[in-house]
Amino acid sequence: MAGRAKRVSFPLPAFFMMGGRGLQSFLRGHMRNRPCGTGMTGKGKGMDGMTGMPSGFSPASLSSPSSAPGKRQVTLKSPIDCVGHGLHSGAPARLRLIPAAPGTGIVFRRTDLGFDIPAAFDNVTDTRLCTLLTAPDCPDAHVGTVEHLMAALAAQGIDNLLIEIDGPEVPILDGSAAPFMFLIDCAGIEEQSESRLSIKILKPVRVEVGNAFAELHPAESGFSLSLSIEFDAAAIGRQALTMTMDTDNFRHDLASARTFTMAKEIEAMRAAGLARGGSLDNAIVVDGDQVLNPEGLRMPDEFVRHKLLDVVGDLAMAGHPLIGRFVGHRTGHALNNRLLHALLSDASAWQTVSANTMDWLSAA
Missing domain, CATH: 3.30.1700.10 (lpxc deacetylase, domain 2)
Incomplete structure (x- = not known):
C-alpha cells in the first residue's frame, strides 16, 4: 500500500443526444501515456498529470491475464485512482481503489463526508436505474451506480478493498465494466493469508x-x-x-x-x-x-x-x-x-x- 496511487482520469462527455466522439476516438486522439505494464505497475509509480485512460485500453484489450485465486482471499497489489463523473448526478468524482486487510470485505468510503459504507445487500436503499448504497449510521451518506465496479471486483475475485470516493456516485466511465477490469489489471491482484x-x-x-x-x-x-x-x-x-x-x-x-x-x-x-x-x-x-x-x-x-x-x-x-x-x-x-x-x-x-x-x- 506504500507509494502514490496510479491515477486515471476521464473527460466530461457531452450530454445525451449531443453526439460525441466516443471513447475509442478519444483514446486514439488523446492518449499519450504508456500502456499498462510499461512503468505503471510498480510500487510508488504515480500517474500524476494523466488526462485520460492509459493507452492500451479498449473493450477489445481485455484479454490481459488475470489469475484470481480460488482458495484464499484476494485484494489489490497496489492502489489505483480514476477520475470521471456520475451518470445520474453528473458530478465529478475521484475514485481510489486501496488494498485492504483480510476480512475487510468491499467498503466504500465517502472522503468528503467521513463515512464508510459496506457493500452489503442490506445497505441498498435505492434501485431506480442503479444500485445505491447508504451508510447504516448516516442516511445522507450514500454512493450510487456501484454495480459495474462491483461486477468487475466479483469477476476478478477481489474480496477486500477500500474504495475511496469524494462524491455521491461511482464514475460511469464508458458505461460498462471494462474500464474497471482494466484498472484492476493495472493494479494487480494479491492473494492473502485467510481462506475465502x-x-x-x-x-x-x-x-x-x-x-x-x-x-x-x-x-x-x-x-x-x-x-x-x-x-x-x-x-x-x-x-x-x-x-x-x-x-x-x-x-x-x-x-x-x-x-x-x-x-x-x-x-x-x-x-x-x-x-x-x-x-x-x-x-x-x-x-x-x-x-x-x-x-x-x-x-x-x-x-x-x-x-x-x-x-x-x-x-x-x-x-x-x-x-x-x-x-x-x-x-x-x-x-x-x-x-x-x-x-x-x-x-x-x-x-x-x-x-x-x-x-x-x-x-x-
Missing part, C-alpha cells in the same frame, strides 16, 4: 413482480447465470443469454457491454434528477428500431449482456461468491436485491462453505 468462503444455495429461492422474476437454484459447484429480457423497442426486442461464471467468461462476454436507455425516457429521467451525466459516450440510446450511437453496438446482444453484468454486480452484495444457478426474466436492480434478501433471510436456503473445494473462482 462461498455461499452455497441449498434450495430454490424465487422473487417476482408481474411477469418479471429472479431465481436462485442449487448446484454442486460453480455459478451459472441465465437471463432473458424483453423490450418494446425493436432495436432490443427479446434477447437471452446463458453463461458459466468465471473471470475469463466475464471478461470476454460481459465486461464491455454498456448501460442503455430509451430516447423517449431521457427528459423524464432528468426531471427526476437522474441521467444528468449521461451521454452517447457512456450509454447506448435506443429510439424504436434505431441505436443512436454513431459507433453502433459492440455486440448484437449487448443489451442482455449488460443486464447480466448488472446481475453479477448486484449479487456481489451477498458478500461472498455464490455457488448455484441464477435464472431471471426481465429482472433489474430492485428484483436482484430482493432475491438476496429472500435468500439470506432464510437460513435453510444457504450455507457458507470453504472455497477450497467449491468456489467458482478456483477454475479461473
